[in-house]
Amino acid sequence: MMTAVKERTQVDLTVQPTPIEVKSENIIAVRNLEIFYGDKRAVNGISLDIKKNSVTALIGPSGCGKSTFLRSINRMNDLIPGARAAGEIIYEDLNILSQDINVVALRKEIGMVFQKPNPFPKSIYENIAHGLKFAGIRKKTELDEIVEESLQKAALWDEVKDRLHKSALSLSGGQQQRLCIARSIAMKPTVILLDEPSSALDPISNAKVEELIIGLKKDYSIIIVTHNMQQAARISDKTAFFLNGDLIEYDNTKKLFTNPSVKKTEEYISGRFG
Amino acid sequence: MEKVLPAKDRLLKSNKSGLNGELRGKMLVILCAIIMISATISITIFLGTKGMQSFTKNGISLIEFLTSTKWNPTDKASPMYGVLPFIFGSFAVTFLSALVAAPLGIGGAIFMTEIAPSWGKKILQPVVELLVGIPSVVYGFIGLSVLVPFIRENVGGLGFSLLAGTIVLSIMILPTITTIATDAMSSLPNHLREGSYALGATRWQTIRKVLVPAAMPSLLTAIILGMARAFGEALAVQMVIGNVRDLPSSILDASATLTTIITLNMGHTTYGSVENNTLWSMGLILLIMSFAFILLIRYLSSRRKLR
Numbered sequence: 001m002m003t004a005v006k007e008r009t010q011v012d013l014t015v016q017p018t019p020i021e022v023k024s025e026n027i028i029a030v031r032n033l034e035i036f037y038g039d040k041r042a043v044n045g046i047s048l049d050i051k052k053n054s055v056t057a058l059i060g061p062s063g064c065g066k067s068t069f070l071r072s073i074n075r076m077n078d079l080i081p082g083a084r085a086a087g088e089i090i091y092e093d094l095n096i097l098s099q100d101i102n103v104v105a106l107r108k109e110i111g112m113v114f115q116k117p118n119p120f121p122k123s124i125y126e127n128i129a130h131g132l133k134f135a136g137i138r139k140k141t142e143l144d145e146i147v148e149e150s151l152q153k154a155a156l157w158d159e160v161k162d163r164l165h166k167s168a169l170s171l172s173g174g175q176q177q178r179l180c181i182a183r184s185i186a187m188k189p190t191v192i193l194l195d196e197p198s199s200a201l202d203p204i205s206n207a208k209v210e211e212l213i214i215g216l217k218k219d220y221s222i223i224i225v226t227h228n229m230q231q232a233a234r235i236s237d238k239t240a241f242f243l244n245g246d247l248i249e250y251d252n253t254k255k256l257f258t259n260p261s262v263k264k265t266e267e268y269i270s271g272r273f274g
Numbered sequence: 275m276e277k278v279l280p281a282k283d284r285l286l287k288s289n290k291s292g293l294n295g296e297l298r299g300k301m302l303v304i305l306c307a308i309i310m311i312s313a314t315i316s317i318t319i320f321l322g323t324k325g326m327q328s329f330t331k332n333g334i335s336l337i338e339f340l341t342s343t344k345w346n347p348t349d350k351a352s353p354m355y356g357v358l359p360f361i362f363g364s365f366a367v368t369f370l371s372a373l374v375a376a377p378l379g380i381g382g383a384i385f386m387t388e389i390a391p392s393w394g395k396k397i398l399q400p401v402v403e404l405l406v407g408i409p410s411v412v413y414g415f416i417g418l419s420v421l422v423p424f425i426r427e428n429v430g431g432l433g434f435s436l437l438a439g440t441i442v443l444s445i446m447i448l449p450t451i452t453t454i455a456t457d458a459m460s461s462l463p464n465h466l467r468e469g470s471y472a473l474g475a476t477r478w479q480t481i482r483k484v485l486v487p488a489a490m491p492s493l494l495t496a497i498i499l500g501m502a503r504a505f506g507e508a509l510a511v512q513m514v515i516g517n518v519r520d521l522p523s524s525i526l527d528a529s530a531t532l533t534t535i536i537t538l539n540m541g542h543t544t545y546g547s548v549e550n551n552t553l554w555s556m557g558l559i560l561l562i563m564s565f566a567f568i569l570l571i572r573y574l575s576s577r578r579k580l581r
Contacts, residue, residue: 133483
């Protein structure tokens with residue numbers, strides 16, 4: 001099946017010289033994306049464009065395929081045995097589902113933050129320096145600089161600057177999550193994927209993370225999966241509503257929440273199911 | 275209508291009816307615990323008093339015992355009781371076998387958990403379990419009939435050597451290290467792996483920089499448990515190490531360990547004789563070392579909880 005994906009990519013590239021035009025305001029174009037876990041299809045041929053320097057929210061009930069879709073954008077699904085994808089995710093002008101993609105390099109450009117804060121059991125400083133060392137940055141002064149800059153951007157610097165060499169696990173859950181965001185930012189990505197980043201946090205930490213996400217969109221394109229519809233409404237520019245692996249509606253957040261064009265969307269956001 | 279008992283008859287502790295079974299069960303498990311604890315304590319006390327006799331009753335100097343390299347307890351004129359060569363032998367085979375088995379065991383554990391979790395585990399797991407089941411006399415027998423001649427003909431020396439003891443012990447402690455290391459690696463939370471991969475780390479970088487450091491206290495515990503087993507093993511080592519009383523000068527020299535000297539000599543010394551008492555002293559050293567190993571493991575696991 002993996003070879004089938006590859007063949008399909010090549011066919012598309014040869015039949016259409018400019019297969020899919022990614023408009024300059026968009027960073028990612030998804031076309032007919034299908035994702036399977038073994039025989040089970042989790043995402044049924046969805047297509048959408050992700051705008052550059054904006055926050056795109058993915059909402060929908062549990063098991064609707066939104067997290068699966070998110071994880072396919074930086075190929076984290078590769079780690080799951082039996083998971084495979086068909087269709088295209090065009091990033092700049094490349095189909096990143098292709099077998100020729102160096103996923104290690106891809107994940108440096110498309111970072112990810114997970115539901116549960118997952119700092120490494122090391123110091124705060126080391127947590128950020130770690131990814132940089134993976135990328136080959138070794139000079140102490142350069143590391144120091146990027147660590148500070150990333151923590152500043154993640155609005156964590158003032159809280160941790162006096163204990164950079166203390167264990168990251170001594171931080172509160174909200175601080176740990178912002179550290180994970182800082183860790184991601186340090187790699188200088190273009191896209192940051194957030195998988196329910198504040199569902200494990202208390203309301204105050206949640207508010208801080210939301211504020212941070214809004215601030216980040218001037219430098220990065222952000223795609224966020226959330227179960228919390230108020231959160232989607234508060235922070236996102238565009239919202240995509242998923243149901244049973246289908247993309248039901250994708251529109252400006254304001255429009256989708258106030259005047260959805262599909263009945264299912266209206267039922268979901270008004271809490272009639274899900 | 276049925277008569278309801280007053281609350282003090284139903285709920286007070288002094289009303290024993292419902293608590294009898296509870297009490298019996300409690301007594302039973304307390305008894306089990308007491309037997310285990312008293313067995314350990316009495317062995318320790320017995321070994322302690324017995325092991326001290328060669329110093330208190332027979333007047334052997336503790337310093338001489340631990341530092342002299344001359345062992346000749348049967349000399350009528352001037353018997354000598356230096357066990358340093360055996361202490362050295364015990365430590366040498368222990369550390370050398372850990373040096374061989376630790377990388378192999380941890381490597382195998384990483385292979386099973388990170389590289390090929392499906393088929394690797396299917397093959398390696400039974401292999402490791404099989405290694406545990408082989409009795410030590412069989413390891414010794416194989417070592418004696420295959421390894422010793424092989425070393426004699428291809429490497430040099432008599433064949434009976436520290437090297438032979440090290441190799442046999444490495445294979446014997448390999449399952450211990452592999453099993454515990456595998457548990458340590460597979461119990462690492464998956465979000466550590468995901469976090470690392472999401473930062474653009476390769477699999478090797480993830481293993482080396484994130485997973486192994488995170489599992490380090492448990493991996494050290496695995497190695498130390500392996501070393502404790504190596505330190506205490508007697509039979510298989512005795513069959514291949516040569517059992518000479520001199521300090522070995524190379525890895526190809528024959529040697530002896532505390533355990534091999536005890537098993538070799540306990541049969542032909544009379545209970546209560548000076549030589550017999552010195553064997554007890556060696557046993558005491560083994561006990562003290564195993565306490566030290568346990569303390570080390572305790573310390574490491576307390577550090578693990580802290581993180």
